[in-house]
Amino acid sequence: MTDPRAPLTESLEVLLRFGALMLRAGDTAFRVRDAMHRLAQALGIERLEVELSTVGLTATGWTGGEATTLTRETGPPGVDASKIAALEELSLGAAAGLDTATLGAELDRIEKAAPLHGLLPVALSMAVASTAFSYLNGGDLLATGAAAVSGGIGQAARTLLSRQGFNQFAMTALCAVLASGLYCLIVIGFGxxxxxxxxAIGFISSVLFLVPGFPLVAALLDLTQHQTKAGVTRLFYGVLLTLSAACGMSVVAMLAGLAPAPAAPPPGAIEPLTVLGRALACLAGGYGYGILFNNPHRTVLAVALLSMVGNEVRLGLHDLGLALPQATFFGALAVGLGASLVRGRLHAPRIALTVPSIIMMTPGLFAFQTIVFLNQGKSLAAVEAAATCGFAVGGMAMGLVASRFLTERQWRYER
Incomplete structure (x- = not known):
């Protein structure tokens, strides 16, 4: 006897696969939920309830008075902006009468798509981004060059380990040791x-590629949209990645006997040549991160421009005396508002534009001070540096959230 719920079961299976692919690519849970609801309507499901986290999904569908509940594991998370864009476009273009075979074939195509950028371009992009970050924050020629070499090699190692399915937390710690250790060897080798x-700036720049920007920003966005389960699990994932990188760097800092470096005071004025140099550095750094997250070149260029604008706002306000966390908030706000203007023309998800654009705002020096002070047992100084670092990172995320409240109605009102 044929099960009358078989068509509903097939529809839910392919929907859960779609949702798992979106989450694994790094998209936010509230976007995944919206996309699954659009596809459910196209598949003829009358009502759909979804529960999401970064480790699994559960969906209940109703059709013709019958209800079915299915669950699926998500799998290890990652970041792939091109897959996020393709999956979102698939859901936006779905029309009534969509069948599970067609949707499944589209998912096969997206899942099997090769990365847009190979090992060498990605490694070179991180070398460029490390160079730009070091220059922006005051690294000298030696520190900047050493950061470029170690950052590029560290990213190449991470890509190779990731292709082998290596544990992400162990991989992060190992790559932190490799990149920061190589940086120290180069610098010490020059006397x-x-x-x-x-x-100190160069030391942090060498491991900038390990900053888990996507999961941390996505977690905060999910929490503000009441996707608490997904937000909390993603937040802890991002924090654990950060701790893994910090542990690897701590080993190198301890062996190298590094001492904390004080931050340079703001100049109190904006110099035209400084602005020009920063603009070029931010443009190069943003372009590098756009490539790292597997964006197409048109989107990468938009990311570079957004990074340039946002960082000029942040650094300009800081030069004039505004505290770093507040300056970072306004810089990220500028990025978010700019992304709202261009994402429709580019057919790119906002998160694929905004997150790569704000990585260059990472408060690297205070992260360095936190690690070194902890190694030296100076808990109070470490907490002070960590607080400044944490508020600056929070300013990055909250600036993006504020831009969504200003530009998207669904963020201003509860549903």
């Missing part, structure tokens, strides 16, 4: 025995 401010 440096005491790390000054510029060398």
């Amino acid at each position: 440096v025995r005491t790390f000054a401010f510029a060398h």
